[in-house]
Amino acid sequence: MGGAACYCKKGGTDMLSRLRNASPAVVFVVLMGIVSLFADMTHEGARSIYGAYLPLLGASATALGFATGFGECIGYALRLATGIIADKTKHYWGMTMLGYGVNMVAIPFLALVPENGWFWACLLIILERTGKAIRQPAKNTLLSFAATRVGVGKAFAVQEFLDQIGAFLGPVFLFGILWFKSDAEPRTAYALCFAALGIPALLTMAWLFLARRHFPDPGHFEEAGARQNSGANRSGFLLYIFGIMFFALGFVDFPLITLHVSRQNVIQGDALPLLYALAMLADAFAALLFGWLYDRFRFKTLIFSGLMAAFFPIFVFCSASLGSILVGVALWGIGMGAQESILKAAVVTLTSKEKRSTNFGIFESCFGLSWFLGSWLMGWLYDMQPAYLAAFSVAAQLCALPLYLGVSMKNRP
Numbered sequence: 001m002g003g004a005a006c007y008c009k010k011g012g013t014d015m016l017s018r019l020r021n022a023s024p025a026v027v028f029v030v031l032m033g034i035v036s037l038f039a040d041m042t043h044e045g046a047r048s049i050y051g052a053y054l055p056l057l058g059a060s061a062t063a064l065g066f067a068t069g070f071g072e073c074i075g076y077a078l079r080l081a082t083g084i085i086a087d088k089t090k091h092y093w094g095m096t097m098l099g100y101g102v103n104m105v106a107i108p109f110l111a112l113v114p115e116n117g118w119f120w121a122c123l124l125i126i127l128e129r130t131g132k133a134i135r136q137p138a139k140n141t142l143l144s145f146a147a148t149r150v151g152v153g154k155a156f157a158v159q160e161f162l163d164q165i166g167a168f169l170g171p172v173f174l175f176g177i178l179w180f181k182s183d184a185e186p187r188t189a190y191a192l193c194f195a196a197l198g199i200p201a202l203l204t205m206a207w208l209f210l211a212r213r214h215f216p217d218p219g220h221f222e223e224a225g226a227r228q229n230s231g232a233n234r235s236g237f238l239l240y241i242f243g244i245m246f247f248a249l250g251f252v253d254f255p256l257i258t259l260h261v262s263r264q265n266v267i268q269g270d271a272l273p274l275l276y277a278l279a280m281l282a283d284a285f286a287a288l289l290f291g292w293l294y295d296r297f298r299f300k301t302l303i304f305s306g307l308m309a310a311f312f313p314i315f316v317f318c319s320a321s322l323g324s325i326l327v328g329v330a331l332w333g334i335g336m337g338a339q340e341s342i343l344k345a346a347v348v349t350l351t352s353k354e355k356r357s358t359n360f361g362i363f364e365s366c367f368g369l370s371w372f373l374g375s376w377l378m379g380w381l382y383d384m385q386p387a388y389l390a391a392f393s394v395a396a397q398l399c400a401l402p403l404y405l406g407v408s409m410k411n412r413p
Helices: 002-056 061-089 092-112 118-150 152-180 186-196 198-214 219-223 234-250 254-264 269-297 300-309 312-317 322-340 342-350 353-384 386-410
Strands: none
Touching (some): 002 152, 002 186, 002 198, 002 219, 061 092, 092 198, 118 219, 152 186, 152 198, 152 342, 234 353, 269 322, 342 353
């Protein structure tokens, strides 16, 4: 009896000790999530009006497509280099703050572009994506240090949840400004929107400096020993990279969904942003769910989430009913939530601390390249027949599942 009491007392003390130790890691995860909330409010708000603003500056559809497409390509391709640099220099905070600084300066400066200054606007859009490329591997690495203490799935899920709340609030914030200034000249109203985005941009940097001040060395979270990465192996990581490339190859970019829905006249044009809002809400809550499941079931969660989301193109592109399209958009959001949470969490599980930023760079560059190629190919297939796009998308996503299964088998506890 005394032994049992002693054991319970010791167990309770150990639990309290673990909670006290975990608390700073939780605070750091939430702080970085708030940074992401305001950052996404800034750049997702901006992205929601690029298509309307640039033509007012004299940009053609070709120029707009090049700026946004090339910006995304740069934003992903450079992450391999910036990930390697972050690991070599160990300046994770420096690169994170530099990248966010470039991000947050470029967007408000769009308000200052003169009439017919579409070229400068395109450069600022590309610069904003370059900023994300600079910061992303280093920022994910900083988060991963605390994630090993609180649970990698939960940490990246909280990050994605707050991220998508910002992505939802940004366009809503600008909708309010445009409604309030509905009688203004369009270019002036949109310029005011970009200037107003300077507010969440400043809040982004303020919260980032706060996180840096209170946690100058987040690496100690992992060193202090929560749990060392016993699953790191090169073959498992390569298998995983091939899996996420198939997933990205078949994952339809949302503008193609809105194009199809508008052509089908299922939803009025001014209500199309609500579709994106639905997807973002599904994304946010799916990230929380799958993050919790990942910490319990590891790579099996990838298979489940992939299977759940893979069939969204059938609902969207093979039916003209509103109900079917709404189901498909919600499933798209679930797939996006998995992409932004547990796919990143898996990188932490599969790689060592010393090379994690490099591996995040490899992950994001390969994902971005496949998504770019898949978007181009599926656009071509859509012009031929929407059903061809749906078939390719489902097949490519399903091809990822055996590879996820292989990773799971290689990394059994």
